[in-house]
Amino acid sequence: MIKLGIIGTGGMANAQAQNFSKIKNVEIVAACDIVDEKVKDFAKQYNIPKTFTDIDDMLKKAEIDAVSNVTPDAFHAAVSLKIIESGKHILCEKPLATNYTDAKKMADAAKAKGVINMVNFSYRNSSAIQKAHEIIEKGEIGRVMHVDASYLQSWLSSKGWGDWHTRTAWLWRLSKSHGSLGVLGDVGVHIIDFTSFPAGKIKSVNCKLKTFHKAENDKIGEYNLDANDSAIISVEFQNGAIGTIHTTRWATGYQNTLELRIFGDKGAIKINLDKAYDKLEICCGENIDKSQWKTIDCGKTPNIYERFINSILTGQNDQPDFARGAEIQKILDACVESDETKNIVEV
């Protein structure tokens, strides 16, 4: 039985607790949040015996093998480095850090300490993306040439997930000084991983970021609303393909939609997670001349939580690990540099 601690008991920690509770080899034995009321409520809801408001205290006193770091982005590096130093296996929420220097430090520290380390690029839980990776690896759509990917959310124009004007979980995501890299760091990170996992490593980026006016003086309480809301990235891949990746929080009518199309010289694949997590469409062979698509049932794939626990049990670190998290962070840094300098930036 793996004994797990969770740090940061806000919105995403609920999804994590529900997922970990379904795995038979894991028991959540401790939880920590700087807000005592929050951690107590969370512990009550998931029957977690021990609560803490101090990370050092939890790492010292709780008998745990592994920790999940579900704090806001700004705290990922500092909290993760403490967890690694204590010798516990670690799952860290995305983005791994707020910059490549910190992300690399975390990946190096985890490697040096020999702990299992994974970053929660949760859309890897889609068996369609795993299948897409396999199809492209086998050369079934030939040479990858053109890629088109998007991640669309609408929580700035809708109240589908609550009112962002009043909820801290949304406000910190809008504020650079609270450690947010805007939509780029929040969900751009997902679509960059989702795209480059099957399509190949990204060589260079040309990125435009935009922050729209949305409140008086673009400020609400302690939150300066200065983090980007929309990102458009032209990319070139190491394999020679080119593509666009774009993401926004202003996509009215789309709550949480990831779409990916990859075109090769022998075929094409497309995925729309709104339609299905476990199906992709492919156009290849004799269907090319008719522009007809065939749906492939991609079956099941272990989710990140299962992969993390299996990695601890087997000692074999599954993907996506911290090194992958750092690789994606380097792309985010390149996007910011590209936007600031208005240049194409090599990753």
Ligand SMILES: NC(=O)c1ccc[n+]([C@@H]2O[C@H](COP(=O)([O-])OP(=O)(O)OC[C@H]3O[C@@H](n4cnc5c(N)ncnc54)[C@H](O)[C@@H]3O)[C@@H](O)[C@H]2O)c1
């Ligand atoms: N993988 C995914 O699909 C996914 C989805 C949503 C959120 N996330 C990530 O999960 C993380 C948390 O997001 P959220 O939506 O749950 O945010 P949230 O604001 O709802 O919750 C964060 C919690 O962390 C606590 N906290 C803040 N600083 C802390 C510290 N130093 N030590 C301990 N606790 C601290 C807060 O009190 C709060 O309860 C973020 O990094 C976010 O990007 C990932």
